[in-house]
Amino acid sequence: MNDSTQSRSVLELRGVTLQHGDGDSTVTALDNVDLDVATGELVAVVGPSGSGKSSLLAVAGALITPDQGEVRLDGVDLGTSDASAKARLRRERIGFVFQSGNLIPALTCLDQLRLALKIAGMKEDDPRARDPRELLDAVSMSHKADRRPHELSGGERQRVGIARAFMTSPALLLVDEPTAALDRARSHEVVELLAREVGSFGAGALMVTHDHDVLEHCSRVLEMVDGSLGAPAAR
Numbered sequence: 503m504n505d506s507t508q509s510r511s512v513l514e515l516r517g518v519t520l521q522h523g524d525g526d527s528t529v530t531a532l533d534n535v536d537l538d539v540a541t542g543e544l545v546a547v548v549g550p551s552g553s554g555k556s557s558l559l560a561v562a563g564a565l566i567t568p569d570q571g572e573v574r575l576d577g578v579d580l581g582t583s584d585a586s587a588k589a590r591l592r593r594e595r596i597g598f599v600f601q602s603g604n605l606i607p608a609l610t611c612l613d614q615l616r617l618a619l620k621i622a623g624m625k626e627d628d629p630r631a632r633d634p635r636e637l638l639d640a641v642s643m644s645h646k647a648d649r650r651p652h653e654l655s656g657g658e659r660q661r662v663g664i665a666r667a668f669m670t671s672p673a674l675l676l677v678d679e680p681t682a683a684l685d686r687a688r689s690h691e692v693v694e695l696l697a698r699e700v701g702s703f704g705a706g707a708l709m710v711t712h713d714h715d716v717l718e719h720c721s722r723v724l725e726m727v728d729g730s731l732g733a734p735a736a737r
């Protein structure tokens with residue numbers, strides 16, 4: 503890893519409990535979860551369907567407020583943040599990477615990255631704004647900067663999605679099943695790239711995945727079972 507800055511915590515969950523539904527149909531999606539993600543780390547969360555992985559990403563992304571416990575994002579206590587402060591944190595301090603890149607069909611690769619800045623309300627000369635051409639270069643996509651998503655392979659789209667997630671110099675990357683649409687070789691490339699860029703850009707990343715093949719590239723692996731997060735059971 504090439505992290506020149508000192509490691510610091512970008513996501514802290516303490517005793518986080520989240521329930522969905524009410525009355526007899528209550529489901530405990532997160533059960534007293536503790537989690538720390540530091541800069542330079544790519545932390546993977548695996549677990550069966552319905553175990554609470556999406557709920558964990560939603561809480562970490564300040565999209566859902568837990569019923570109990572504390573969430574600190576880049577040092578900010580979400581429990582004392584109002585809706586607009588949370589929205590700003592989401593825009594400026596979190597990068598999201600989705601299952602298949604989630605690119606906008608009409609835009610070139612370069613414009614996908616520029617749009618990420620506009621959405622965050624950042625000017626191109628903002629000190630936190632990255633140079634989109636440099637980022638495309640970092641994910642080996644600068645030769646396709648003017649292409650649109652339909653002209654790219656699944657792996658290329660995912661690489662552009664990763665570059666886009668770094669545009670605002672986020673503290674935290676939340677990554678949802680990034681290899682779901684990729685073959686084995688491309689899956690390895692994409693997760694290796696994520697791990698490398700997280701190290702070099704000094705962000706921390708939390709990745710939910712079903713893909714056990716790519717776990718070798720991660721700093722740590724945790725397992726979610728019935729809403730509880732812990733070390734994975736030995737296989």
Ligand SMILES: Nc1ncnc2c1ncn2[C@@H]1O[C@H](COP(=O)(O)OP(=O)(O)OP(=O)(O)O)[C@@H](O)[C@H]1O
Binds near residue numbers: 553
């Ligand atoms: N909006 C909701 N209302 C009621 N129950 C919900 C809601 N969202 C999730 N749940 C329930 O909470 C539990 C955790 O769901 P969650 O989506 O977090 O699991 P997951 O591990 O991400 O599953 P998958 O791997 O299938 O995406 C499940 O029992 C699910 O049915």
